[in-house]
Amino acid sequence: MSNKEGGFRKRKHDSFPHGHKEENDSINFSSSIMTSFKMFQLELDTRHDKYERLVKLSRDITIESKRTIFLLHRITSTSNVEEILAESEVKLDLVRQKIKQVAQELMGEDMHQYHRAISPGLQEYVEAVSFQYFIKTRSLISLEDINRQLIFKEVNKEEERKPSSDSPNNQNDTWNIKVTPVDYLLGVADLTGELMRMCINSVGNGDIDTPFELSQFLCQIYDGFSYIGNTGPYEVSKKLYTLKQSLAKVENACYTLKVRGSEIPKHMLADLFSSKTEIIDQEDGLS
């Protein structure tokens, strides 16, 4: 009875670190509850550590993808296209190396368990890779094509030795990761924002054809999203609004080009749009 009362008093000191030590002697550390909780501790820590590693990788993927997109925006004329595309390819390969690490982390795991950790990175990667693909081919990269690039085979000799010696039980030396349809859709929705910027930039550079191509392409994507409507998750419907704004900007730009283009000499078109670009950039920065 008296030691129960004592237990109560000790409990009052719980908020202080030294309270723990006092309490420990009354708890049998080898009891079955304690042993199983020690195992839970291990299991939860492993899980949290893995989650944190994936979050870090996802951030790196996001940053590198964003840089790739900035790089691709620097394409101004036909002369530097090849050069910049080659450089972006190198950058994207680096991103894919990171994604490979993600795939390795997720090996033997349920991908959806850690999906929240890697989803932002994957979306940004989809945005970057689809932007590059658009510049190259003027069409939309498919989900299958993206996933095909994310199958990693072990080619490096020195790494080849590692898995065979470290873990002989996993014979397959390929890792793959699949971008989910929703991540793909969200990435493509972000892509439209980049395309809008590209459109305005290209007008500034005196390129008259690109805006019309972009307008048509964005229109197709918008139709696609409208077709999906609210069958998709909430995030997709949320993006639809921004998508509509981007489309409107591009369409207005094309409209201005059509109407004023015939009146104003080509070299002055840049002036006409430079003010417009500023406004849009400001809005872009806000969103």
Add this chain to the structure above:
Amino acid sequence: MSVSQMFIALQGVLTADQEIREEIRKVVQALEQTAREILTVLQGVHQSSGFQDIPKKCQKAREHFNTVKIHLASLKTKFPADQYYRFHEHWRFVLQRLVFLAAFVVYLETETLVIREAVTEILGIEAEREKGFHLDIEDYLSGVLTLASELSRLAVNSVTAGDYCRPLRISAFINELDSGFRLLNLKNDSLRKRYDGLKYDVKKIEEVVYDLSIRGLSKTATGGAGEEK
């Protein structure tokens, strides 16, 4: 492949997804119904008349768990086995509740904490992720935390019913549970929030034990009822 074709394909995927979710929701509803029935059976122990036939109530609850097994078995067939975590949110709540109910039954029967493997056995699911539909560790721990608050209530009510020994045993049990949870490094998530409530259950039970102690009621099983506060 044209843009519109791509979106048509994606729409198909999304619709299929929604259908799966719809199917899961149906089964989960049935599970929630059974869980409520079990809870009703077990709530009987809080009445003073209920203390006598605890074994009978446990027996009855265990029968209901057979229905749970059937429902969970059908839930398994509703989605691909490797996509457990994709749809986890749908059954997370009910599974935590079932863990609590199973743990409560086992506690009433043996006054021990049910181990994870035993829960999976009662529910008819797998213990490890690799083998299929399993019990997530966080869900198990959440269920155990619910048990703690239920037991603090039981401690109060057992005093009212004149059972002065039970609170002492519950106190020892909850204390051990508390020190078990202290071993865990919890993240700032829902489980952590639930854990933060554990200290109030511990406090409540210790108050009950304290009240019994200063009145010398914990030694003598006789005496007036209604001394729980």
